[in-house]
Amino acid sequence: MEIGLITDSLGGLSLEEALGVAQRAGLASVEIATGNWSEGPHCDLQALVGSSQARDDLLKTVADYGLRLSALCANGNQLHPVSGQQQDKVVRDTIEVAGRMGVPTVVLMSGLPGGGPDDKVPNWVTTAWPPENLAVLDYQWSQVAVPYWRDLADVARAAGVRLAVEACGGQLVHSVGTLTRLIDAVGSDVVGANLDPSHLMWMGADIPSVIRALAGSIFHVHAKDVRVNRWIADRDGLLDTTAHADTANRAWNYVTLGLGQPAGQAFWADFVYNLRSVGYDGTLNIEHEDSLVNSVEGVERSAALLRAVILAEKPDWVPANV
Template structure:
């Protein structure tokens, strides 16, 4: 297992400075984001699709730092009831580019549709009551999600993609382990998991148990941490306050190590290894209180120590 960098963590840096940072922290790989949820600060997807020479130059710059390209990230809501054509187009362009670059893993979300035909807002169902929520959930999965994903999987396979690594994320139809497994069972083994512990933590799941349950299914890992604040006892973990409200929220995304210590991360590595995963721990920095470069460096130090501790225990 090795350290990588999701380059949106330092979106203000140039491509070359970002690659230099990845090399300097001891990363072996990078992951570029270019879906609807990213400003795509480091790669121009349409331009790279048009130009073989530009693709070759990008790969040369990556390899020149002793790095490889672990994945492209197409995260967004491609099933949005209003913007689905635009957002799906971005997902497919990222898949095309991954194939053209020889990258076999694309990280993405499941998407979240409306609750009924004609609705204009995505509808996230997290409870079975009242009864109409179950009808909405069934409609989303059977009428929208599964047909869409059957087509997307066929498209990705034709482009040379081996793994569509679905991230369990809020406001998506797949937000927990059962959702990943349901989608994989219906569509096939091209559907895998991007295991990001930060989201599972604030939703009340245990990422260590999730790693066990996803043995053989994890294709990519984001190293991002969450701290549950004491005020969660009053506010609950369901918190609509936006990320900048750090001092008021019931939970916050924090630099790796500031929510869970090195021993926890070593245990996470152990559980991933036990399930057959030996890939990248791609640092994703979203700590509102810590500069991206500083946070990435701090996270890399924690992960190095965690990997060393895990190796010592083997």
């Protein structure tokens, strides 16, 4: 395994400054966002689409810092009933660029359609009742998501790129069950998981169980933690529409690694060991979204924690003949 960084974690810095932080922290790779929900501060997607020189320059800049480009990220809502077409273009351009640059993985979310063909806003259904919720879900999956994703999977196959889908609240794919449904419908050869445990944590999932359930389908991993404010969660539960900036009044917050899960470093050691047990030996990309911790400090603290638990070398134990 290796430790990497989503450079958007340092979105206030230039690309070179962010790469310098990653280099000093002893990281091996970076993931760069190309647009949609990200402002894309560290690349110009259209320049990358149109210019082989721009693509070569980006790869060289990353390599000059002793790093490699593990993935491109196009997180957004390409199934949005109004702006989906615009966001889909970013996704498809990102896949094209990744293929041309030899980047193996594009990270993205599933998207979330409206609840019917005339809706103007996405509709996230989280319960089976009232009965019309099931009709909404059938429309979203059967008429929108599956046809879209089958076509996108063909685009990715042609480009030689894998699509790592991040299960996240507010998206059609937000759990192991919904991710598995998408993989089964589209094809496990090209669609798998970008495992960001933080989203599943706040929804109450047991992360070792998640890892075992996704064995063989984990294409990429984000390392991000969640801290639950029990005095609020015990009163209101974990579904929370309080603004993320209002950290003191939320049921949970994204935090720097080691400041969230009660077991601290031990949780992340178990996380790494469970990943190894299901055959994952790729990158763990630090994603800093802690509004109470300086971004450089947060990345450095996260890197130090992961260095203490990472399994960097291939196993070589051979059972003795008895």
